[in-house]
Amino acid sequence: MDTEELTEQETALYDRQIRVWGVDAQRRLSKANVLVSGLKGTVIEFCKNIVLAGIGSLTLIDDRLATEDLISANFLIPPDESVYGGKSLAELCGDSLKDFNPMVRVSVEKGELSSFGAEFYEKFDAVVVSCCSLTTKKSVNEKLRKLSKRVAFYTVDCRDSCGEIFVDLQSYTYSKKKLDETVECQMQYPSFEEATVIPWQALPRKVSKLYFAMRVVERFEMIEGRNPGETSVADLPSVLKLRKEICEAQSVNESFIPEALLGRLLAGTREFPPVCAIVGGILGQEVIKAISGKGDPIKNFFLFDAVNGKGIIEDISK
Amino acid sequence: MASEEQLYAIKGSKVLMVGAGGIGCELLKTLALSGFQDIHIIDMDTIEVSNLNRQFLFRQSHVGQSKAKVARDAVLKFRPHIKITPYHANVKDPDFNVDFFKQFNVVLNGLDNLDARRHVNRLCLAADVPLVESGTTGFLGQVTVHVKGKTECYECQPKPAPKSYPVCTITSTPSKFVHCIVWAKDLLFAKLFGDKNQANDLNVRSSDAAGSSEPADNVFERKTDEKIEQYGRRIFDHVFGYNIEVALSNEETWKNRNRPKPLYSRDVLSDELTQPNGDVEKGKTDDPASISAMTSLGLKNPQEIWSLKENSKVFLEALKLFFVKREKDIGNLSFDKDDQLAVEFVTAAANIRAASFGIPLHSLFEAKGIAGNIVHAVATTNAIIAGLIVIEAIKVLQWDASSYRMTYCLEHPSRKMLLMPVEPFEPNKSCYVCSETPLSLEINTHRSKLRDFVEKIVKAKLGMNLPLIMHGSALLYEAGDDLDEDMVANYAANLEKVLFELPSPVKSGTILTVEDLQQELICNINIKHREEFDEEKEPDGMLLSGWTQAIRPEKENANSVGNGESASDASQAVAVELEEGNEMVEVPAEIPAAKKRKLSDISVTRSSVTRIAETNSNKIVEELDEDDDDIVMLDDDGFSEIGKKRKSQ
Numbered sequence: 001m002d003t004e005e006l007t008e009q010e011t012a013l014y015d016r017q018i019r020v021w022g023v024d025a026q027r028r029l030s031k032a033n034v035l036v037s038g039l040k041g042t043v044i045e046f047c048k049n050i051v052l053a054g055i056g057s058l059t060l061i062d063d064r065l066a067t068e069d070l071i072s073a074n075f076l077i078p079p080d081e082s083v084y085g086g087k088s089l090a091e092l093c094g095d096s097l098k099d100f101n102p103m104v105r106v107s108v109e110k111g112e113l114s115s116f117g118a119e120f121y122e123k124f125d126a127v128v129v130s131c132c133s134l135t136t137k138k139s140v141n142e143k144l145r146k147l148s149k150r151v152a153f154y155t156v157d158c159r160d161s162c163g164e165i166f167v168d169l170q171s172y173t174y175s176k177k178k179l180d181e182t183v184e185c186q187m188q189y190p191s192f193e194e195a196t197v198i199p200w201q202a203l204p205r206k207v208s209k210l211y212f213a214m215r216v217v218e219r220f221e222m223i224e225g226r227n228p229g230e231t232s233v234a235d236l237p238s239v240l241k242l243r244k245e246i247c248e249a250q251s252v253n254e255s256f257i258p259e260a261l262l263g264r265l266l267a268g269t270r271e272f273p274p275v276c277a278i279v280g281g282i283l284g285q286e287v288i289k290a291i292s293g294k295g296d297p298i299k300n301f302f303l304f305d306a307v308n309g310k311g312i313i314e315d316i317s318k
Numbered sequence: 319m320a321s322e323e324q325l326y327a328i329k330g331s332k333v334l335m336v337g338a339g340g341i342g343c344e345l346l347k348t349l350a351l352s353g354f355q356d357i358h359i360i361d362m363d364t365i366e367v368s369n370l371n372r373q374f375l376f377r378q379s380h381v382g383q384s385k386a387k388v389a390r391d392a393v394l395k396f397r398p399h400i401k402i403t404p405y406h407a408n409v410k411d412p413d414f415n416v417d418f419f420k421q422f423n424v425v426l427n428g429l430d431n432l433d434a435r436r437h438v439n440r441l442c443l444a445a446d447v448p449l450v451e452s453g454t455t456g457f458l459g460q461v462t463v464h465v466k467g468k469t470e471c472y473e474c475q476p477k478p479a480p481k482s483y484p485v486c487t488i489t490s491t492p493s494k495f496v497h498c499i500v501w502a503k504d505l506l507f508a509k510l511f512g513d514k515n516q517a518n519d520l521n522v523r524s525s526d527a528a529g530s531s532e533p534a535d536n537v538f539e540r541k542t543d544e545k546i547e548q549y550g551r552r553i554f555d556h557v558f559g560y561n562i563e564v565a566l567s568n569e570e571t572w573k574n575r576n577r578p579k580p581l582y583s584r585d586v587l588s589d590e591l592t593q594p595n596g597d598v599e600k601g602k603t604d605d606p607a608s609i610s611a612m613t614s615l616g617l618k619n620p621q622e623i624w625s626l627k628e629n630s631k632v633f634l635e636a637l638k639l640f641f642v643k644r645e646k647d648i649g650n651l652s653f654d655k656d657d658q659l660a661v662e663f664v665t666a667a668a669n670i671r672a673a674s675f676g677i678p679l680h681s682l683f684e685a686k687g688i689a690g691n692i693v694h695a696v697a698t699t700n701a702i703i704a705g706l707i708v709i710e711a712i713k714v715l716q717w718d719a720s721s722y723r724m725t726y727c728l729e730h731p732s733r734k735m736l737l738m739p740v741e742p743f744e745p746n747k748s749c750y751v752c753s754e755t756p757l758s759l760e761i762n763t764h765r766s767k768l769r770d771f772v773e774k775i776v777k778a779k780l781g782m783n784l785p786l787i788m789h790g791s792a793l794l795y796e797a798g799d800d801l802d803e804d805m806v807a808n809y810a811a812n813l814e815k816v817l818f819e820l821p822s823p824v825k826s827g828t829i830l831t832v833e834d835l836q837q838e839l840i841c842n843i844n845i846k847h848r849e850e851f852d853e854e855k856e857p858d859g860m861l862l863s864g865w866t867q868a869i870r871p872e873k874e875n876a877n878s879v880g881n882g883e884s885a886s887d888a889s890q891a892v893a894v895e896l897e898e899g900n901e902m903v904e905v906p907a908e909i910p911a912a913k914k915r916k917l918s919d920i921s922v923t924r925s926s927v928t929r930i931a932e933t934n935s936n937k938i939v940e941e942l943d944e945d946d947d948d949i950v951m952l953d954d955d956g957f958s959e960i961g962k963k964r965k966s967q
Binding site (some may be wrong): 008011012013014016018020041052072077078079080100101102211217274276277288300304308309312313 | 697
């Protein structure tokens with residue numbers, strides 16, 4: 001462990017949070033590098049949270065040009081076309097995030113997630129992807145797993161008033177306080193691929209319906225070649241057909257996945273800012289935990305639905 | 319996303335936010351993004367550096383400016399067309415009366431102290447406006463909904479009183495570091511630098527115990543021509559040496575305790591008077607914020623635990639700097655966690671006392687947390703809680719009472735949940751705030767003065783701001799600016815009388831009516847005379863009961879958490895609100911307290927948990943066929959334990 005002290009400026013700025021997670025955790029945070037891709041509401045919330053927390057560096061990827069729709073839940077970009085017109089989401093958000101905390105290095109990378117190689121991903125301690133296809137999710141996850149160093153991987157997606165976070169910390173050791181002593185804990189995580197191929201019958205009985213509904217919609221988008229969130233209520237009949245096929249293959253009754261829930265996920269393509277704040281907040285906390293090696297991390301799915309108000313952790317592993 | 323009906327309700331609403339701090343910044347942002355068009359926001363605070371790690375609407379360049387105003391400007395940058403009305407003012411100002419509150423569809427609290435929360439609760443009840451209440455500490459948080467007649471009000475369950483310590487523990491027998499901090503802050507610091515007219519237990523000790531020739535007060539006065547170094551050493555020797563010797567002479571006290579060790583400056587420091595690097599010149603204008611004993615002594619790391627010698631140097635140096643550089647402040651200082659020199663002085667004094675009593679020493683960082691009642695705070699929890707507030711606010715705007723929830727944000731999952739919704743409780747029928755239930759007070763009517771009743775009960779316990787006290791039709795006391803001189807004199811005289819000797823005597827069986835015109839709260843108190851009170855257990859010398867004994871007697875620890883900044887200032891001489899669950903402050907005896915707090919923060923009665931499960935399966939249509947909703951009600955170990963504990967009511 002390095003014994004480098006925090007500067008006076010850092011101590012003053014981070015006073016309240018050092019009282020939560022300690023000086024060691026703060027030091028580790030300030031040396032960590034995080035990559036995010038897919039800059040919509042939830043990820044924006046996440047970026048704000050970890051920049052405030054004093055992460056070492058944050059790299060943004062999102063070449064999409066800003067549009068009114070894309071920035072509907074974005075508080076980093078003024079809704080003025082003469083300001084955002086012709087610029088990418090990553091550029092615009094980067095400029096704004098720099099102001100939040102001058103001690104954090106914020107930078108922008110151009111290109112497709114799938115085009116980057118090992119030497120690029122190796123620079124990071126945590127990678128968060130959103131708004132990308134199932135194929136890209138899986139391929140980034142696999143790439144990270146092949147690196148010589150352990151890089152934490154997260155996906156986050158919000159649909160309607162629901163949100164889902166997936167976490168892969170591979171083989172992870174952390175410390176936690178139990179009564180007066182600190183104990184070491186060990187956890188093994190499956191990849192996204194490994195987790196999602198587990199037969200539904202093999203899962204515990206009470207896994208949240210939202211988990212299954214998200215898998216159906218995700219599969220639908222992949223088959224149809226849609227971008228994530230490019231759905232509407234008009235897709236419901238096709239999705240119900242897909243539900244039937246999947247449920248048959250999994251030997252579960254199709255009423256297992258409520259139609260109303262699927263309908264909401266397909267229709268609600270415009271972001272709901274309170275859910276972005278909640279899910280982006282939970283994700284921020286998770287990344288801070290994983291980097292600092294302190295506190296119980298989520299294993300391995302977090303699901304939130306504003307309709308019932310529950311934020312649930314599901315362990316989808318063998 | 320929000321449905322059409324939701325958007326309609328949002329767009330037509332007018333909301334009041336109280337607090338533009340940790341939760342407030344997040345809340346204002348989320349409200350604006352969600353489509354709210356007319357938001358009013360009250361906050362009396364100005365921006366400080368330690369806010370910037372989470373109050374993301376503020377920048378370094380805003381330090382010192384009004385939170386409400388800067389927050390407004392920052393949000394208008396990304397939502398220029400909405401209306402935000404800021405008030406840089408205290409929510410308890412008379413301008414914010416019932417009529418002011420009536421203009422809003424819902425009030426959203428992001429406050430950091432019990433006092434203001436109770437005040438807003440009363441105004442919301444009086445104005446019949448729904449209130450969404452919130453609080454966070456570290457990774458924990460909660461959101462509750464209070465709608466008159468439908469759910470419990472914020473005060474239906476008694477709130478934890480500030481932790482207070484018996485006077486003698488502080489003045490003579492400290493056993494924990496926090497006792498030393500309270501002594502250093504509320505007694506020694508107040509004595510040396512505060513209002514000289516205020517009663518202070520420090521002088522009681524130093525005079526009566528010793529029978530010394532000079533009046534105790536003079537000990538703390540700097541004599542004319544006394545060099546500041548001599549004065550500092552004299553104070554040091556008096557409080558850490560002489561006073562301890564005096565205390566030791568009372569053998570009875572130390573029968574079952576470790577005897578403290580008197581400390582004198584000549585033993586701790588060599589005889590040479592401390593000469594810091596660089597002379598301090600009188601009259602040089604410095605920024606008071608940059609005056610620091612640590613700086614002049616070359617101590618850099620606030621996380622480091624100083625030796626006894628270092629603490630002694632800091633003590634003398636800080637004392638000297640106060641007299642040389644901040645002389646005009648002396649006599650009207652009260653401890654402020656943001657006053658560097660004050661924190662240094664209190665840290666050093668507490669540590670020297672701790673050394674004397676064999677208590678482990680602490681760093682300035684830790685001491686500051688304890689002395690300033692600093693509630694630790696992170697951005698993420700505030701963001702989550704703000705999101706939950708907006709979700710509840712939208713339900714309130716649609717009068718969707720069956721789906722109101724109180725939600726707990728947990729650090730460790732309970733029944734797999736990190737965010738746990740619970741159906742709100744019904745109003746407590748014996749709540750003196752929302753149900754006009756009389757209270758009863760046991761008090762010695764022959765010894766307690768009206769002033770004790772006003773300060774310790776009406777203000778401290780009932781949280782009234784501008785009270786009026788009546789006995790039948792006789793007006794005994796009234797507070798306010800618009801009273802004529804005769805009345806003021808009359809009330810002032812009444813305050814000093816014992817209850818039994820008031821113009822209309824108060825005795826066993828008397829019913830007093832206490833009213834706050836601003837809060838529109840009125841309650842009756844049945845008086846019972848009682849001769850004796852236990853000094854340790856009932857330090858107020860009176861016992862208020864009524865709603866406190868209703869329904870959930872053991873929930874003393876639950877339900878109120880601060881939002882970020884300092885918790886409310888403890889006004890009593892020896893009272894301090896302890897910080898909960900602070901991992902950094904390793905005062906052993908505080909850890910169980912922290913645990914208990916966390917547990918009770920998430921506790922809910924079994925029946926309510928069952929209720930929510932039933933409600934969900936009945937009413938949330940799309941989940942009719944789900945079986946995962948019952949997860950809340952089954953008995954997990956931790957949960958049923960809490961359930962049992964609380965079920966006993």
